[in-house]
Amino acid sequence: MTDDDARAREDQLAGQLLDRADAELLAELARIYEQIDPVPEGLVERIGFTLTLADLEIELARLSTETREPVGARGEERARTVTFSSESLTTMVTITPQDVGQFRIDGWLAPGAALAVELRTDRGSLRTTADLDGRFEFVEVRGGLVQLVIHPTDGSDVRLASLVVTPAMEL
Amino acid sequence: MTADARGPAEAAIGASAQAASETGAGLAAQVAADLIAHRDGDAEAMGALVRRVTPLLWHVARGFRLDAASAEDVAQNTLLAFVRHSHEIAEPHAALRWLIVTARREAMRAVAHRDRTELVDDAARTVAAPETDEPERVALATAAQRVLWRNVSRLSERCRQLLRVIAFAERPDYATLSTALNMPVGSIGPTRGRCLAKLRVLLASDPEWGAS
Numbered sequence: 001m002t003d004d005d006a007r008a009r010e011d012q013l014a015g016q017l018l019d020r021a022d023a024e025l026l027a028e029l030a031r032i033y034e035q036i037d038p039v040p041e042g043l044v045e046r047i048g049f050t051l052t053l054a055d056l057e058i059e060l061a062r063l064s065t066e067t068r069e070p071v072g073a074r075g076e077e078r079a080r081t082v083t084f085s086s087e088s089l090t091t092m093v094t095i096t097p098q099d100v101g102q103f104r105i106d107g108w109l110a111p112g113a114a115l116a117v118e119l120r121t122d123r124g125s126l127r128t129t130a131d132l133d134g135r136f137e138f139v140e141v142r143g144g145l146v147q148l149v150i151h152p153t154d155g156s157d158v159r160l161a162s163l164v165v166t167p168a169m170e171l
Numbered sequence: 172m173t174a175d176a177r178g179p180a181e182a183a184i185g186a187s188a189q190a191a192s193e194t195g196a197g198l199a200a201q202v203a204a205d206l207i208a209h210r211d212g213d214a215e216a217m218g219a220l221v222r223r224v225t226p227l228l229w230h231v232a233r234g235f236r237l238d239a240a241s242a243e244d245v246a247q248n249t250l251l252a253f254v255r256h257s258h259e260i261a262e263p264h265a266a267l268r269w270l271i272v273t274a275r276r277e278a279m280r281a282v283a284h285r286d287r288t289e290l291v292d293d294a295a296r297t298v299a300a301p302e303t304d305e306p307e308r309v310a311l312a313t314a315a316q317r318v319l320w321r322n323v324s325r326l327s328e329r330c331r332q333l334l335r336v337i338a339f340a341e342r343p344d345y346a347t348l349s350t351a352l353n354m355p356v357g358s359i360g361p362t363r364g365r366c367l368a369k370l371r372v373l374l375a376s377d378p379e380w381g382a383s
Contacts, residue, residue: 006372013368022367030338032316039229040239044222047247054254063240167247
């Protein structure tokens with residue numbers, strides 16, 4: 001087939017109605033994309049977690065970097081350091097495995113300020129307040145979905161206009 | 172009624188309708204039903220909608236070569252906006268279109284943000300971008316899939332984006348999709364459209380297609 005023939009055939013096909021072969025091609029294409037680029041496990045649950053805050057005034061932070069480093073004698077456990085950024089705040093957290101199924105979260109807010117920090121979990125919320133440098137921690141956090149919510153706080157050097165919310169993540 | 176009893180035009184329409192019905196009631200219709208149920212106070216309806224459209228939103232975002240975290244943000248932010256605006260969408264059948272348009276806009280914003288931050292800070296690249304469009308890196312289950320993928324990879328990026336979205340919208344609901352993808356109706360219209368036609372021509376001239 002010459003280029004002109006191909007072009008003419010293409011024009012003709014483009015103007016026709018969809019047929020069963022097209023539907024089969026598209027279904028096969030969907031199966032290919034499901035294999036090579038599957039929807040990440042737990043994404044629906046993570047989105048559902050955030051959607052429960054839909055009625056509130058919130059500023060969504062984006063994950064900007066994530067690194068993992070081995071910890072412990074055998075280096076099997078990995079500490080994750082995750083940075084979230086939004087218009088008002090940068091939030092960095094390091095998550096370190098403690099005992100089985102438990103985690104320690106060390107966080108740092110920039111600009112540093114004594115803001116109220118909430119850790120939403122699927123079993124309810126843990127609360128703390130960052131120190132003047134913006135440092136905070138949660139210990140003995142059980143595994144599962146978690147999400148940080150930083151609240152506008154009276155008397156803090158940083159004035160937040162709304163809640164700052166990170167994406168949900170799996171511990 | 173058998174195919175023989177119909178004229179060619181009827182047969183084509185019949186085949187198209189049959190192909191459509193075989194792939195389900197159509198995502199646009201299912202999403203519309205979820206939205207109506209949600210407005211009627213069904214507490215489970217929004218969760219059902221989220222499960223239904225998350226794969227589509229993921230593939231819209233990844234079609235823009237966003238890294239996984241950014242693609243997750245696109246899906247999350249799109250659905251958050253949808254929940255907040257769910258009472259403003261006048262025509263429930265337009266809900267899927269609204270979701271696709273919003274996800275594309277979010278994805279383009281994320282691309283712009285990524286390009287900006289890469290200019291000032293190379294460290295922002297620690298989250299790797301997907302490279303799934305390179306056929307040699309892809310392990311596929313069947314020979315037919317490998318031949319199809321090889322030919323899809325020869326299409327323009329725009330066509331690949333379009334076909335990827337259509338494939339996950341389950342049923343090619345062209346009125347919805349042509350508007351959502353900002354393409355002239357004539358180019359994908361109620362017909363096969365340019366991108367699918369190109370793919371059909373490529374496959375027809377590939378000796379390995381249909382051989383397996």
